[in-house]
Amino acid sequence: MNKIWIIIQREYITRVRKKSFLLITLLAPLGFLLLTLFSVLISSYSQDKTDVAIIDESGLFSDTPIPDAEDETVYFHKISDNYEKLSAELAKKDDKQPKYEAIIYIPKNFDLNSPNKPGIAYRYVKRPGLSKRSFINQRMTDALQKLRMSLLHINEQQIEDMQQKVTLNFESLNNEKEKQGYADAAALVGMVMGFAIYISLFLYGTMIMKGVMEEKTNRIVEVLTSSVKPFQMLMGKILGVGAVGLTQFVLWILLMFGVNLISGAIFGIALSHPASGMGQLQNSGVEPDDILAITQNISSLPILQIVILFPLYFLGGFFLYGSLFAAVGAAMGEDGDQQSLMIPITIPIIIAIMIAINVINNPDSALGFWGSIIPFTSPIVMSALLPFRPEWWQIALSLVLLIGGFLLTTYVAAKVYRAGILMYGKKIKLKEIIRWIFSKS
Numbered sequence: 161m162n163k164i165w166i167i168i169q170r171e172y173i174t175r176v177r178k179k180s181f182l183l184i185t186l187l188a189p190l191g192f193l194l195l196t197l198f199s200v201l202i203s204s205y206s207q208d209k210t211d212v213a214i215i216d217e218s219g220l221f222s223d224t225p226i227p228d229a230e231d232e233t234v235y236f237h238k239i240s241d242n243y244e245k246l247s248a249e250l251a252k253k254d255d256k257q258p259k260y261e262a263i264i265y266i267p268k269n270f271d272l273n274s275p276n277k278p279g280i281a282y283r284y285v286k287r288p289g290l291s292k293r294s295f296i297n298q299r300m301t302d303a304l305q306k307l308r309m310s311l312l313h314i315n316e317q318q319i320e321d322m323q324q325k326v327t328l329n330f331e332s333l334n335n336e337k338e339k340q341g342y343a344d345a346a347a348l349v350g351m352v353m354g355f356a357i358y359i360s361l362f363l364y365g366t367m368i369m370k371g372v373m374e375e376k377t378n379r380i381v382e383v384l385t386s387s388v389k390p391f392q393m394l395m396g397k398i399l400g401v402g403a404v405g406l407t408q409f410v411l412w413i414l415l416m417f418g419v420n421l422i423s424g425a426i427f428g429i430a431l432s433h434p435a436s437g438m439g440q441l442q443n444s445g446v447e448p449d450d451i452l453a454i455t456q457n458i459s460s461l462p463i464l465q466i467v468i469l470f471p472l473y474f475l476g477g478f479f480l481y482g483s484l485f486a487a488v489g490a491a492m493g494e495d496g497d498q499q500s501l502m503i504p505i506t507i508p509i510i511i512a513i514m515i516a517i518n519v520i521n522n523p524d525s526a527l528g529f530w531g532s533i534i535p536f537t538s539p540i541v542m543s544a545l546l547p548f549r550p551e552w553w554q555i556a557l558s559l560v561l562l563i564g565g566f567l568l569t570t571y572v573a574a575k576v577y578r579a580g581i582l583m584y585g586k587k588i589k590l591k592e593i594i595r596w597i598f599s600k601s
Contacts, residue, residue, distance in 0.1 A: 226303050280300060357543050508536040538562050575596055
């Protein structure tokens with residue numbers, strides 16, 4: 161045990177002291193801040209103002225209001241100019257800024273019962289993006305609906321009452337009421353945690369594999385095996401790199417929390433600017449009230465349970481797959497072997513994230529249950545399920561099987577590691593690795 165602890169210290173201290181570790185740890189929160197600022201800036205500059213002239217030759221929409229965009233990106237102007245004359249004027253290529261960037265033309269023979277024969281034309285100087293096209297089209301659709309209702313002698317209050325959305329109160333049969341936006345908040349947090357473990361398995365697993373390969377290539381392992389057993393080397397490397405990964409994750413969380421506070425204090429005005437993307441959310445069908453409900457319900461999630469269990473699944477998944485990545489590194493003879501030997505390891509990880517995406521939409525499904533207890537998928541799938549408050553027995557069964565899976569993969573990896581770590585100049589096939597696993601020695 162003392163030798164394993166020495167190897168853990170060596171792996172941890174060596175990697176933490178590297179400049180690459182410090183740079184990645186510090187640059188990730190900075191990248192998060194820059195990404196946030198750039199998204200605000202890009203959104204602000206991309207949402208330029210568009211003045212749209214409305215020429216209604218039919219006269220049907222003269223008393224029907226068409227509201228401007230709330231984010232001040234689109235303004236509608238009802239005018240009585242001649243359509244042909246104005247369109248020819250706006251089509252001229254000159255340096256001066258045109259009075260209008262587009263014209264909505266409603267022909268004289270426009271029919272309310274057949275609104276697309278003839279249709280309403282939108283002629284533009286500057287080509288509108290997808291969000292503006294959707295917004296303008298929706299505004300005209302709303303105006304057409306209001307006009308039809310007014311012709312049926314339905315007043316504005318009745319129109320508003322008819323257009324009210326229904327909000328269902330979701331409750332389980334044991335009278336557990338669900339807050340509005342809770343499911344969305346749970347889905348958001350669950351997906352973030354699932355992807356965090358998904359990325360970390362590849363990132364730190366590859367780190368273990370490359371570390372084993374370097375020691376094997378440099379023949380350092382020959383010196384180490386003279387005083388340490390291969391199993392002790394394997395466990396020390398896995399636990400050491402796992403501690404590095406956990407340290408980096410904790411630092412990222414703390415630094416990003418600090419960056420969020422700083423960016424909110426310094427750039428709060430810019431981040432809360434109405435042109436910073438709220439209009440795009442509205443055009444895409446996402447209501448601002450829904451976004452607010454999601455952020456408010458994050459505090460209603462089982463935070464304590466997540467804080468305790470997420471590191472356990474992070475470490476369990478890392479230990480399980482880390483041992484397999486170490487075995488691949490020990491068995492690898494040439495760089496060309498890497499792809500064929502990594503396929504059996506990467507496929508379960510990819511399947512796990514696919515199940516996690518499905519579980520977000522169906523947290524109580526049978527696929528979610530089995531994915532949360534099978535050791536090869538449970539670290540990712542159960543992390544995605546934790547915000548949905550799974551049963552305690554399901555969590556306990558998942559952890560017991562995960563520990564058992566880790567012990568099994570460590571046993572298998574140790575046999576491959578012991579046989580392959582001192583083997584040079586030979587291309588090792590999968591058939592030979594299987595023979596190592598089932599050998600009695």
